Amino acid sequence: MSAILSKVLQSMNIVVFHRLEDKTFQLLNSPPPWLEHFCGHQASVNEVVPVEGIFPFLDCFLEEAEEFWESKVSTPHRSGPWVDFTPHGEEIPLEAIALWEDDKPLLVLQDLGEEYYNEVVRLQGFRDGALNKESLEKEILSQTKQIRIREEEIAMKLLSAAGHRDHETAEHVRRIGLYAEVIAEALNWDKAATADIRIAAPMHDIGKIGIPDRVLLKPGKLTEEEFEEMKEHAAIGADMLSGTNIPLLNTASEIAMCHHEKWDGTGYPKGLSGKEIPESARITTIVDVYDALVHRRVYKEASSEETALKIMGQMVGKHFDPELYQVFLDNLDQIRNIKETYVEPSS
């Protein structure tokens, strides 16, 4: 190597070694001062320097470099940066490069200096930005959760107002939402939609608020005319909950409208059939019937689960979506847990 080139490399903080046959390293240029800190003496040109053992990082890279030299690939192989410390504690960012030049395997060590610190600044900026973004996302998630809790509270208050009239209990309302959530989860609905149905399903009967007391609270059987009046609760509820861009209320509205539709098209108010009925409403129909059967009402005693399932089994394909009913059965353990957790207050 020419003396000029050697000096140029030295001034650029670069050391070049020739990797010899016996896998030792011969220094090819005048070394920059930092090499002395690691070697313990000022190495001179053509000296064989025991590179291994000086830098722990390099010991690892040299194994890779040997594979590279053996393969004789023309593109230089870089180690990536590492930081080493002189015995005085001075930090030196280095990089090693293995390459072939003039049919010689060479090892280049470079003090990256400014270049390294510029990269640190660039990455620091990028990562500080990413951390800020993460922290904002966390804040948004936490706020969204708060909003969701408030939505649920408002829905429960509304329902309790409606419940005052037809004596539905808070536990029934909560159970319907939780059952529906279990099924939505089993169907792999996304998280937001699953959370929506938990709050929306209990609102299915909210339209009863618009039914006159003489019909709603009539102890005996309804006349045909009264029953027609009662059926209006579906449309009233849907209307009450419509007209917003809030997904939760849109779901609640479709459930309110369609929870009396039947799989075979004999339900009301529109006589929809099969998958014309929104899935949310088909789910709610199943869980509402289950909950009504296994709990006591003023007009009937509670059925055992076995009896309830027998009755429900006969409704499959007529009243219920057969596939969804199967999902309901597959998740009966969870449904049962909810039933046992949210029990009716003893009267």
Place this chain on the structure above:
Amino acid sequence: MVQKKICLLGAFAVGKTSLVMRYVNSIFGEKYHTTVGVKIDKKQLVADGEEITLMIWDLAGQDDLTRLRTSYLRGVSGYVIVADGTRPFSLNTAINMHKEAREYTGDVPFIVAINKADLREEQWQVEEEQLKALEDDGATIILTSAKTGDGVEEMFQKLTQNMLAFDSENTSSDTERK
């Protein structure tokens, strides 16, 4: 004296460098300083009555710009996967990095450090499912705080003991084969 190389892996800003600083120099700084490339520190300790020098490789954290360079794991005797208990995604990154590391290192001992445990009361967001996935894969999970020092010594000590036990098991099974 026995020398062991270990690596710290994990997402960016989970506290890998802070754990090393706490363990090696007993210091902690609040400000986040990103690591570029690799920093190597040494620490001597006694484990199971044996003097050991740990060569601790602190690898740059993983993000969209920096991926794990598995060749850094060459010759490793064990590794620590570090996650930040206040950032759930960092545990997912940890799980993925562990899988990647495993392919390269084989069955060497590893520890999962869930760092920033000093924030456990206020901002902890570790999901049981994530921990279970790691435990199912044989992970020892230790909660650490580089800030207070809790769990830090224990984590390095435990990993070293596991590495010694691993060596001894492998030596005895080699002997048995002979």
